[in-house]
Amino acid sequence: MKVAIYGYGNLGRGVESAVLKSNDMELVGVFTRRAPESVKTVSGVKSYHASELVAFADKIDVLILCGGSATDLPLMTPELAGKFNVIDSFDTHAKIPEHFDRVDARARETSHTALISCGWDPGLFSLMRVFFETALPDGNTYTFWGRGISQGHSDAIRRIEGVRNARQYTVPVPEAIGAVRGGETPELTTRQKHLRECYVVAEEGADRERITREIVSMPNYFADYDTSVTFISEEELLREHGGMPHGGSVIRNGTTGFSSENSHNIEFSLKLDSNPEFTGSVLVAYARAVQRLSERGEYGCKTVFDIAPRDLSPKSAEELRRTLL
Amino acid sequence: MKVAIYGYGNLGRGVESAVLKSNDMELVGVFTRRAPESVKTVSGVKSYHASELVAFADKIDVLILCGGSATDLPLMTPELAGKFNVIDSFDTHAKIPEHFDRVDARARETSHTALISCGWDPGLFSLMRVFFETALPDGNTYTFWGRGISQGHSDAIRRIEGVRNARQYTVPVPEAIGAVRGGETPELTTRQKHLRECYVVAEEGADRERITREIVSMPNYFADYDTSVTFISEEELLREHGGMPHGGSVIRNGTTGFSSENSHNIEFSLKLDSNPEFTGSVLVAYARAVQRLSERGEYGCKTVFDIAPRDLSPKSAEELRRTLL
Numbered sequence: 001m002k003v004a005i006y007g008y009g010n011l012g013r014g015v016e017s018a019v020l021k022s023n024d025m026e027l028v029g030v031f032t033r034r035a036p037e038s039v040k041t042v043s044g045v046k047s048y049h050a051s052e053l054v055a056f057a058d059k060i061d062v063l064i065l066c067g068g069s070a071t072d073l074p075l076m077t078p079e080l081a082g083k084f085n086v087i088d089s090f091d092t093h094a095k096i097p098e099h100f101d102r103v104d105a106r107a108r109e110t111s112h113t114a115l116i117s118c119g120w121d122p123g124l125f126s127l128m129r130v131f132f133e134t135a136l137p138d139g140n141t142y143t144f145w146g147r148g149i150s151q152g153h154s155d156a157i158r159r160i161e162g163v164r165n166a167r168q169y170t171v172p173v174p175e176a177i178g179a180v181r182g183g184e185t186p187e188l189t190t191r192q193k194h195l196r197e198c199y200v201v202a203e204e205g206a207d208r209e210r211i212t213r214e215i216v217s218m219p220n221y222f223a224d225y226d227t228s229v230t231f232i233s234e235e236e237l238l239r240e241h242g243g244m245p246h247g248g249s250v251i252r253n254g255t256t257g258f259s260s261e262n263s264h265n266i267e268f269s270l271k272l273d274s275n276p277e278f279t280g281s282v283l284v285a286y287a288r289a290v291q292r293l294s295e296r297g298e299y300g301c302k303t304v305f306d307i308a309p310r311d312l313s314p315k316s317a318e319e320l321r322r323t324l325l
Numbered sequence: 326m327k328v329a330i331y332g333y334g335n336l337g338r339g340v341e342s343a344v345l346k347s348n349d350m351e352l353v354g355v356f357t358r359r360a361p362e363s364v365k366t367v368s369g370v371k372s373y374h375a376s377e378l379v380a381f382a383d384k385i386d387v388l389i390l391c392g393g394s395a396t397d398l399p400l401m402t403p404e405l406a407g408k409f410n411v412i413d414s415f416d417t418h419a420k421i422p423e424h425f426d427r428v429d430a431r432a433r434e435t436s437h438t439a440l441i442s443c444g445w446d447p448g449l450f451s452l453m454r455v456f457f458e459t460a461l462p463d464g465n466t467y468t469f470w471g472r473g474i475s476q477g478h479s480d481a482i483r484r485i486e487g488v489r490n491a492r493q494y495t496v497p498v499p500e501a502i503g504a505v506r507g508g509e510t511p512e513l514t515t516r517q518k519h520l521r522e523c524y525v526v527a528e529e530g531a532d533r534e535r536i537t538r539e540i541v542s543m544p545n546y547f548a549d550y551d552t553s554v555t556f557i558s559e560e561e562l563l564r565e566h567g568g569m570p571h572g573g574s575v576i577r578n579g580t581t582g583f584s585s586e587n588s589h590n591i592e593f594s595l596k597l598d599s600n601p602e603f604t605g606s607v608l609v610a611y612a613r614a615v616q617r618l619s620e621r622g623e624y625g626c627k628t629v630f631d632i633a634p635r636d637l638s639p640k641s642a643e644e645l646r647r648t649l650l
Contacts, residue, residue: 017583021462042583097647122650124456127634129649131449134610134637135603137346183596256606258342258367262598271508273587278460281581285459305645309452310630312459320630322422324454325447 001291002059003284004028006080007066008039008047010244011089014280015064016043022284024314028060053083060084061294062287066280074099081107081114081301085294087287089119089279096122104301113294115302118286119279120270121145125250127304128268132252136264139254140185144177144193146170148246148275156221157198160214162206165234167241169197172248180251183265196227199241201234246275285312326616327384328609329353331405332391333364333372335569336414339605340389341368347609349639353385378408385409386619387612391605399424406432406439406626410619412612414444414604421447429626438619440627443611444604445595446470450575452629453593457577461589464579465510469502469518471495473571473600481546482523485539487531490559492566494522497573505576508590521552524566526559571600610637 003019005012008030019027020043030047032039039047048056053063063084067073073090080086081103090099096117107114117123121143129141150170157166176193179186186192198215202208212229216222232240249269256262272278286304289311293302310317315324328344330337333355344352345368355372357364364372373381378388388409392398398415405411406428415424421442432439442448446468454466475495482491501518504511511517523540527533537554541547557565574594581587597603611629614636618627635642 014581017581020583021581093650096650097643100646117650124460126650127456130634130638130645131452133649134613134634135449135607137606256339256342256346256599256602258345262602264598264603265596266594268593269591271590273589274581277581277587278589281462282460288459303646303650305635305642305650306633308631308633309455309459313455317630318422320455321425321628324458325418325421325442325451325628325630 001061001288002026002028003062003064003287004031004056004060005064005066006031006050006053006076007072008032008034008041009066010276011280011283012066013042014274014276014278015066015283016041016045016280017277018281018284021281022288022314024288025284028056031063053080057083061291062087064283064287065089074102077114077116078102078106081112082110083112085113085290087115087118087283087290089123089283090117091119091122093122100301100303108300111297111299113290113299113302115286115290115304115307117303119282120272121248123279123282123304124270125248125268128250130305132250132254132266132268136252136254136256136266138256138260139252139264141250141252142177142180142188142193143248143250144172144180145248146172146194146246148248148272149241149244151244153196153198153221156218157200157215160211162203162211163200164203165201165237167199167237169199171195171197177249177251180253181265181267183253183263185253190224191226194225196222196225198227198229199237200229200231201237202231243273244275245271245273247271288312288314326386326613327351327353328387328389328612329356329381329385330389330391331356331375331378331401332397333357333359333366334391335601336605336608337391338367339599339601339603340391340608341366341370341605342602343606343609346606347613347639349613350609353381356388378405382408386616387412389608389612390414399427402439402441403427403431406437407435408437410438410615412440412443412608412615414448414608415442416444416447418447425626425628433625436622436624438615438624438627440611440615440629440632442628444607445597446573448604448607448629449595450573450593453575455630457575457579457591457593461577461579461581461591463581463585464577464589466575466577467502467505467513467518468573468575469497469505470573471497471519471571473573473597474566474569476569478521478523478546481543482525482540485536487528487536488525489528490526490562492524492562494524496520496522502574502576505578506590506592508578508588510578515549516551519550521547521550523552523554524562525554525556526562527556568598569600570596570598572596613637613639 065088153168361372390413478493
């Protein structure tokens with residue numbers, strides 16, 4: 001199958017490296033809104049300007065959209081779902097229903113298949129929340145993120161005056177995750193679930209106390225959390241905090257039995273060296289499913305909840321049953 | 326939807342208690358090959374003789390088969406798939422392809438939907454093996470079982486002369502699971518992966534040394550493992566080892582990146598107080614999917630690989646997207 005990438009940042013490169021590892025896929029090209037001659041791909045695959053996409057209508061089976069959720073994907077996915085089978089990693093949880101409806105309308109009108117909100121959360125973690133709740137209806141599910149770099153929170157710090165660079169780690173509170181792993185079902189506030197660790201490079205002469213105050217009091221991003229701020233040099237930031245690790249756990253504690261007398265604990269956890277590469281790898285597996293649904297005439301917008309696991313694998317159904325069931 | 330249970334042992338009771346917790350299901354009855362008046366159900370639902378099933382053809386949406394994999398299900402599932410939508414927990418991995426083909430033929434002929442090999446392994450663990458391999462094609466998957474009671478191994482010990490009762494725990498070797506959790510990808514032999522702990526009640530005057538020798542040298546069951554044998558009293562066995570706990574982990578370590586330079590670790594783990602109740606609970610969730618497939622005319626034999634997660638949940642697709650994606 002022929003795939004192409006739209007948007008060439010960290011996620012785009014993650015998708016590129018994952019496509020190269022998939023024997024059943026060919027990478028047609030990378031599409032960008034920048035000047036294509038300025039976009040050198042790691043694999044050497046050709047980059048094109050986004051405006052050239054129209055010429056590729058019959059040459060791309062699935063277009064993998066690697067834009068951001070804040071401003072790119074809300075416009076990009078519905079529009080491109082009118083011309084291609086598409087997949088995105090839209091991750092603004094509260095706006096998923098609205099995004100779904102717009103993509104669904106456009107994809108149905110034009111007989112395309114789209115899959116939104118794919119990756120690990122939303123994505124694999126969402127799947128686990130459904131499997132856990134259906135396997136163990138009587139219980140509580142907890143999602144913990146980290147320890148890992150949050151791009152959005154790092155960006156928010158970088159917008160503060162006097163900040164030259166910054167990295168923010170989201171960290172599960174050890175007592176909270178320990179209690180849940182131990183089978184407890186506490187009610188946890190936002191503050192009780194996660195810590196925020198900030199590593200900040202200040203401009204020379206900047207007021208560090210003011211920067212710290214602005215960070216820890218920032219609404220939505222930090223005000224509801226216990227936040228630590230550590231000032232370090234640019235060299236240390238790049239050396240010690242230059243990667244994009246992430247991860248987390250979905251945990252459910254529940255009971256079964258005529259008197260709810262038996263307890264069960266289910267956990268799914270990820271430890272990732274590279275968030276964008278793992279996300280890209282998941283997108284590529286689901287792009288395979290998008291192509292198969294499209295071939296079967298299953299049009300419209302889908303999510304990971306709509307995909308049978310067999311459609312993710314290059315192996316035949318027989319081989320899956322024989323080797324992995 | 327109307328469900329019924331065929332076979333009323335530990336698993337049958339597990340299914341019974343799970344159906345009672347599912348608001349969208351009604352338990353029609355329990356069918357047994359024993360004298361039905363001797364089978365008192367925990368919930369009080371009526372028990373019928375298996376021969377009465379013919380009268381229930383239009384009164385049962387899904388029949389949940391709770392027989393054993395050794396001799397019951399290979400005959401029972403294909404036969405009953407000719408009269409009902411059915412689901413089973415057939416767990417003889419090597420014979421799944423053959424079982425699948427026979428059930429598939431019968432179900433297609435008669436326009437029924439069947440789902441085989443459901444539970445947690447095969448079942449949820451199988452799903453994880455597919456998700457992990459497709460999300461991270463470059464890597465190694467490990468499955469560890471336990472610490473938990475193996476019914477088959479306990480039975481094998483009980484068949485030895487001079488043994489009155491026995492319980493066998495399957496236990497992952499701590500060094501092996503530790504290395505895999507730490508990101509290593511060792512080649513592990515059967516002996517390096519699991520230990521077998523046996524608690525045995527001997528008949529009075531029985532030769533304990535002979536019993537121990539017969540256990541540790543038993544082919545397939547124990548000869549390939551490091552096995553410990555501890556003789557205890559019947560009282561201690563019932564008090565300390567009377568439950569049916571189980572669990573385990575599926576772990577994959579893999580890499581991504583243009584030079585495979587980034588490592589990732591994925592783990593799914595279960596800690597279960599009651600193996601049959603959790604298995605029963607998973608069967609009930611998949612019975613819901615069997616009913617939906619049947620309503621859509623998707624006949625034939627299926628496995629967990631063929632089921633979209635959305636079909637497991639009593640919630641609507643909209644609600645799943647809004648609350649769990």
